[in-house]
Amino acid sequence: MLELLFLVPVVPFASFLWLATAGSRTSRKAVAVVGVGSIAICTVISLLITWSYLASPPDGGAFTQVLWTWISVDGFTPQIAFYLDALSLIMMLVVSFVSFVIHLYSAEFMLEGEGYSRFFAYMNLFVASMITLLLANNLLLLYLGWEGVGLCSYLLIGFWYQDSANGRAAQKAFIVTRVGDTAFAIGLFLLFTHLGTLDIQALMQRAAQQWPVGSTLAIVASALLLGGAVGKSAQLPLQTWLPDAMAGPTPTSALIHAATMVTAGVYLIARTHVLFSLAPPTQFAVAVVGAATVLLAGCSALVQHDIKRILAYSTVSQIGYMFLALGVGAWTAAIFHFMTHAFFKALLFLVAGVVIQALHDEHDIFRMGGLRKDLPYAFWGFVIGGSALAGLPLITAGFYSKDLILWSAFSSTQGSTALWIAGLIGVLLTSLYIYRLIFLTFYGKKQIEVAHRPGWRIKIPIVTLSVLSLVGGFVNIPKALGNVPAFTDLLHSALPAVIERQASMITEGLSEGIAAIAFALGLGFAYLFFLHKRTLADILASNAIGRLIHRFWFADWGMDWLYDRLFIRPIIWFAQVDRNDFMDAFYAGVAGLNEFSWRALRETESGRLRWYAAGITAGTVVFLAIVLWT
């Protein structure tokens, strides 16, 4: 059964090829059948492979399938080959499944407007690239998938290409992530030069053998990979592209910019965890980046008006949690949170899409309100997804994954109280901003009439993801609550466990209790400010300091502004000034000089005898002078 592995990326790729070449001449129904069907097949194969993997695990917990040798030059022999272990298995399963429900949703959601087949072509190509990224057995193939998903992200953000604002957002996303990718690529050069391979498993082995913990090369190499990861996963300081990426269709935001692609950086670090373990400073940087991103993006989410931008900042912030987990060596916790986040964040975007479509493309939550009765699916989707996001204790998936991260941030040998507290503040912020969104959207006075209600292809994904957002956490129940760590046990064949510090005053149960309090506080504040007494929030935001902070957070801490002044304007300025290439001026000068001397000499051919006689005389004098005096 494992031999079917190559089909998981190949089926969506084949479907992409068909849609790209023949899709525009085919009926929408056929496009939907092929576009969604290919992902359905992909999901079924993933399930079969999972079943087979769990029923009879391959030797060493890993299975490799080589298709062909890609390049072979002087010992550099990357292959087109797939590698399946517990880590890539879980990622593949989650990605293909979430992709499937989102494709199903899109079949209805995208029905109006043009470019139906183009949309499914891009989405299918995305799934193919993402799966390639996850299954790649070497870093070069991973890089191919990595760039492929970046391309699809670009194409889908700019899907409605006729509005040039979308084009700008798309270009920004591609370029900002490619800044990170450049670091990633340089990391590949370094790794190959010093370790002689890009095959991930061999690379990790050699790194562990040849580089001592804390060696400069390991630190530099891992830092370069981290550069790629922060770009793709929208972490500080390269997070600025993700909020703008919301210009794309909502299913795209759900799939690419929430559930799957943006977690590629998390996957990369988990995949190369050996390297990061060899470089404690880099790993600490991962934790700090994560914690800082949790807080900064959480604050930005608090003041946005656009429903999708709130969710975008929330995604940035939640991936911050995953980075925090990676940074303290809680590899499995990061992957656990990736999975639950994929469920509830995809759900939140899908229901946000329902709301937006119902209200004639309205994005501003301050112009919504009272939608509870009219859009019950959206309402319950938001309540469940939002609660999972905020970590409503015991009954939501987000609670289990986030608490595992919080506890690891405290208890790991690489953790600290500061990181733990940052995580807890993040919980408060999360619960505050998401309930603010829910209260403003679904409670209060109705402002716009609902014009459009979802059909079954939208309802099924919402229900499915809602269920998963609730029960998805039960695969890993912590010690204090019954101790069923099935998920982490499975992953431990690929990723090492957290190394815990000596016991201290705070226990796991206490950490969970404090997190629950932080959650409740956030919910309480949201209730107070946005449901009970709206004027309170206005008072807070209306004084000078409040306004300043509001503006600052609203504009993502001014980072766009900074990058614009520092990088974009100088480059554009230079390109425009030098449009005609100053170097050409030199050659134009030479040509001009020739022309000038030609004109000057031509003037002497005036036909006047006196001038000729004078010239001859002067010449004779000069030559005589030279002859006589030298």
Added chain:
Amino acid sequence: MILIWLITILLASGVAAWMIARWSVLAARWIALVATLADFVITLVVWLRHYGQFSIVVQGNWLEQLDWAWIPRFGIHFHLALDGLSLLLLMLTFFLGIVSVLVSWTEIQHAEGFFHLNLLWVLAGITGVFLAVDLFLFYFAWELMLVPMYFLIAIWGHERRQYASVKFFIFTQLSGLLMLIAILALYFAHHAATGVYTFEYKQLLATPLSSSAAWWIMLGFFVAFAVKLPAVPVHTWLPDAHTEAPTAGSIVLAGLLLKTGAYGLLRFVVPLFPGAAHQFAPIAMILGVIGILYGGVLAFGQTDFKRLVAYTSVSHLGFVLLGIFAWNELALEGAVVTMIAHGISTGALFVIAGLLQDRMQTRDMGRMSGLWSTMPRLSGAGLFFALGSLGLPGLGDFVGEFLVLLGTYPVSRLLTILAAVGVLVATFYALRLVQRAFHGANVHEWKLPDLVKREALILAPMVVLLLWLGLYPLPVLNTFKPAMKSLQQYASRPMREAK
């Protein structure tokens, strides 16, 4: 014998097309098409016949050769020889030759016979350059490329064709003269050392030279090839020539003429003067990186579709220069893959530019915008080749540039990092091209016909080839690997001494 056919088919068909065009233009076009197709098939057959043997070819043996005494008194031979490297470049030549004939099918509407004469003769000159292993013959072929190319630009070019063609001619002619002097200097130096007058490549390889003589002669060759490549700062003829040339001219210029410069560096500069080249390598590599970055930024600033594409060549060929002078197996093979992939992806972008010009009578991107809504297929193709140009993994350019950078890294980290930033710059210009031409609103309300069958037929193989090079370049790598090994062997001995 097969090698002489490659050239004579082109020369003779050129004359035939010229004559017959008086009676039937269509016949002239068909003659040109059949001639290029025939040459392509011949090289394809040669490739398939030798394919199994590439890995076992003895060092330095030619796959095919032909050696006639031409002017024996001066040691001049009509000596053509083929190895894996020249074979691949020839296949590229004839492939782009077919493309050039096809894109001119409707575009060229006056003096068609003379046009095809010039086109086929340029191709013949290029074929000669890739095959000649007698330096006199090489120079002869080098000049043979120049004149018909000049006519192609000057007669069938766009608005500023006079300026561009003269500029092109002066740059290449002057640099060609430098090469002639260098060839003669080497010829006499060889005689002084051995008493034998010869232009034969293999014999000249062993010429003992004082290091200063080697340095100056090497520099003469280098300048000639650097102008063709083009390297900054002698690149300024390129944007004008490429922009003003007719589509077929641009394809031949970007796809092939530039490659003759790179080929010259590979075949002659480094193997003939390994010590001097080794000394010179840091400068050449810096020039390469400057080309990558500066060319990219210049491309980014352009408003003319064709001019933008032209400047991207400066950037891409910078990688080739960098790779050649890094001179290790990874970088060298990367440079060759870049040469081939660039020929296809940039050639295709020029085809797109030609199709747009044909439909819109403008190359100004300010007048485009939103073409996707009226020509989705053409725009999709444009997007695809722009992605090739920005080095998307899975397409040919990526393999080449990645290998170059991978090979350059151990030689110079700083230059590798700067060149990698150049890949980022490629993202700027490629996305800008897509955004300004194809995406955006159709503000000028263009209503234009999408790709017709002939046009799709030109672009489809280019798409396939670029994907093939990107996903399974192994057959191509295997084809030129032995040739590169023997080049490295020629160059290796004194380089070890230099270290």
